[in-house]
Amino acid sequence: MTSQSENLYLYPVWIRLWHVLNALLCLTLIITGLSIQFSNPTLVVKFKLAVSIHNIAGVALALNYIIFFIGNLFTINGVYYLIEVKGFFKRLVSQSRYYTLGIFKKESPPFPVTKDNKFNPLQQFSYVVAMYILIPLSILTGLGLLYPEIPVKDFLGISGLDWTDLIHLFVGFFITIFMCIHIYFCTIGKSPTSNFKSIINGFHESH
Amino acid sequence: MIHKTNIRPAWVVLVLLLGFSLLFIFSKSPNAVSAQARQSETENITVSTVDLTKFKNSKENETCFACHGQSKYSYENKETKKIVSKKMYAEVIIKRDVFYTSNHREFKCTDCHSEDYMIFPHSGNLRMESQAGCIDCHGGDEKYSKFKFEKIDKEFQESVHSQTHSEDFTCWMCHNAHSYKINARTNDNRQETITYDNLICLNCHGDIRNYQLLTDKQKPNLIEKHDWLPNQVSHFISVRCIECHAKNVDTLVVAHQVVPKNEAVRKCESCHSKNSILYASLFKYQIDENIQKKGLIKGLFFSETATIGPDQNDTLNKIGLVIFAITIIILLIHAYLRIKK
Numbered sequence: 001m002t003s004q005s006e007n008l009y010l011y012p013v014w015i016r017l018w019h020v021l022n023a024l025l026c027l028t029l030i031i032t033g034l035s036i037q038f039s040n041p042t043l044v045v046k047f048k049l050a051v052s053i054h055n056i057a058g059v060a061l062a063l064n065y066i067i068f069f070i071g072n073l074f075t076i077n078g079v080y081y082l083i084e085v086k087g088f089f090k091r092l093v094s095q096s097r098y099y100t101l102g103i104f105k106k107e108s109p110p111f112p113v114t115k116d117n118k119f120n121p122l123q124q125f126s127y128v129v130a131m132y133i134l135i136p137l138s139i140l141t142g143l144g145l146l147y148p149e150i151p152v153k154d155f156l157g158i159s160g161l162d163w164t165d166l167i168h169l170f171v172g173f174f175i176t177i178f179m180c181i182h183i184y185f186c187t188i189g190k191s192p193t194s195n196f197k198s199i200i201n202g203f204h205e206s207h
Numbered sequence: 208m209i210h211k212t213n214i215r216p217a218w219v220v221l222v223l224l225l226g227f228s229l230l231f232i233f234s235k236s237p238n239a240v241s242a243q244a245r246q247s248e249t250e251n252i253t254v255s256t257v258d259l260t261k262f263k264n265s266k267e268n269e270t271c272f273a274c275h276g277q278s279k280y281s282y283e284n285k286e287t288k289k290i291v292s293k294k295m296y297a298e299v300i301i302k303r304d305v306f307y308t309s310n311h312r313e314f315k316c317t318d319c320h321s322e323d324y325m326i327f328p329h330s331g332n333l334r335m336e337s338q339a340g341c342i343d344c345h346g347g348d349e350k351y352s353k354f355k356f357e358k359i360d361k362e363f364q365e366s367v368h369s370q371t372h373s374e375d376f377t378c379w380m381c382h383n384a385h386s387y388k389i390n391a392r393t394n395d396n397r398q399e400t401i402t403y404d405n406l407i408c409l410n411c412h413g414d415i416r417n418y419q420l421l422t423d424k425q426k427p428n429l430i431e432k433h434d435w436l437p438n439q440v441s442h443f444i445s446v447r448c449i450e451c452h453a454k455n456v457d458t459l460v461v462a463h464q465v466v467p468k469n470e471a472v473r474k475c476e477s478c479h480s481k482n483s484i485l486y487a488s489l490f491k492y493q494i495d496e497n498i499q500k501k502g503l504i505k506g507l508f509f510s511e512t513a514t515i516g517p518d519q520n521d522t523l524n525k526i527g528l529v530i531f532a533i534t535i536i537i538l539l540i541h542a543y544l545r546i547k548k
Contacts, residue, residue: 039475039479039480040476040480042476047476047479047480051475069217069220069221072215072216073215073217073221078215081216082215082216083216099541103545104545132220149440149441169523176531177530177534180534180535181534181538184542188545
């Protein structure tokens with residue numbers, strides 16, 4: 001059994017609470033979103049119920065995002081999302097090479113988790129895209145659909161509401177893809193379950 | 208490696224959000240509707256903006272429009288030899304602009320009305336003249352067979368309007384022959400079609416004076432009756448009343464069998480689904496338009512969209528499914544190779 005002294009305390013309580021809530025809400029939004037998208041015949045949840053749950057979960061996700069956003073403005077956690085542009089592409093290629101080849105040769109990860117480097121370059125890139133582009137876009141377009149009088153009436157000859165709907169759909173789709181990859185990549189740790197344990201107890205188990 | 212002097216992404220997003228909010232607030236234009244309303248208030252119905260010379264019968268029709276085309280009429284009192292001006296009864300004012308943009312714009316007034324109207328003052332007996340219904344002219348005529356007037360008439364006879372009010376409810380209630388113009392299959396502007404068609408219903412259901420022509424009942428409050436409908440305003444703007452209140456028949460462009468209120472559509476997925484009932488009517492002429500005609504973005508992403516929310520675009524659904532399947536397959540192969548090693 002690994003002692004806590006060998007482990008890194010990377011996930012403070014607020015991040016763990018935010019993360020579990022974010023994950024549950026995203027899952028709820030994906031399931032209800034698909035039920036709305038493919039509504040006839042009923043996919044999983046009935047249309048009217050799916051819309052109500054989707055609306056409530058969407059607002060909850062937006063509120064939860066504010067916690068993440070403020071937390072990242074004022075705590076050390078925000079620094080992990082800083083991308084150092086110089087040499088980033090090279091580091092991205094190096095990490096990609098590890099995931100596609102090195103991992104099967106039992107090579108050591110090129111960017112091991114440390115107190116200063118919580119995320120490897122691929123994680124950093126995908127988390128910035130997910131948390132600073134996809135989630136904000138999904139919240140903004142979601143609000144636009146919840147209050148359909150907000151979007152502009154016309155953009156390039158197409159109703160603003162149609163654009164909002166299309167962007168919401170695209171963003172929701174990419175968040176779904178992100179979640180699949182994210183959950184799978186979480187099985188790449190000291191053991192397949194160690195990263196899941198980490199986000200619950202806060203301690204990262206080193207390879 | 209931590210670079211504490213760098214700008215955090217959260218700050219970038221915050222600044223962008225503030226920027227977009229300001230742009231949104233200041234880009235709001237003044238209320239275009241109120242400007243339009245003001246113009247309509249000052250509209251002078253005696254002056255026509257339509258070029259009357261384009262219509263073969265306009266000269267002859269001016270005999271009637273000279274009085275019926277405006278809010279007052281004048282005549283010489285034979286005894287006093289004075290010119291007398293009187294207000295024209297509102298119900299018999301026919302606006303030139305409206306008539307000459309209607310379906311019947313090429314008609315002579317006397318095609319439908321008695322020649323005796325050419326004599327002034329009109330004989331009292333002319334008040335008994337019966338109004339021709341649509342089927343009187345359009346029924347049994349090969350020229351109009353593609354519009355299926357007989358089928359429309361049958362649907363109408365089975366409608367709650369006809370069943371409740373019998374012969375008192377005529378085609379004219381919704382289709383005033385002096386003003387009605389076809390919209391759904393000729394107008395590319397879907398919003399205009401929706402507004403035009405809904406105003407037909409509101410002519411009675413939004414105006415107690417017209418509503419009580421056929422009944423002594425109190426007019427239901429439409430807003431309260433539709434309290435259950437989410438985003439009520441958006442639905443009222445974007446959906447025609449008949450989509451939910453009439454039985455859709457695939458062979459007709461516009462459903463005419465208005466059903467009793469308890470049979471109206473209340474299930475969201477009746478419209479918000481791949482099999483949306485809107486495809487049977489409002490979108491009938493628009494879903495066939497191809498990418499070439501609408502342009503790539505409109506054609507690929509918006510051509511099949513009937514409702515907000517559920518997407519009925521098969522192309523996008525297939526692309527999404529392929530991307531999702533490829534992702535899962537790659538992850539499964541990756542997992543398999545990890546386990547194997």
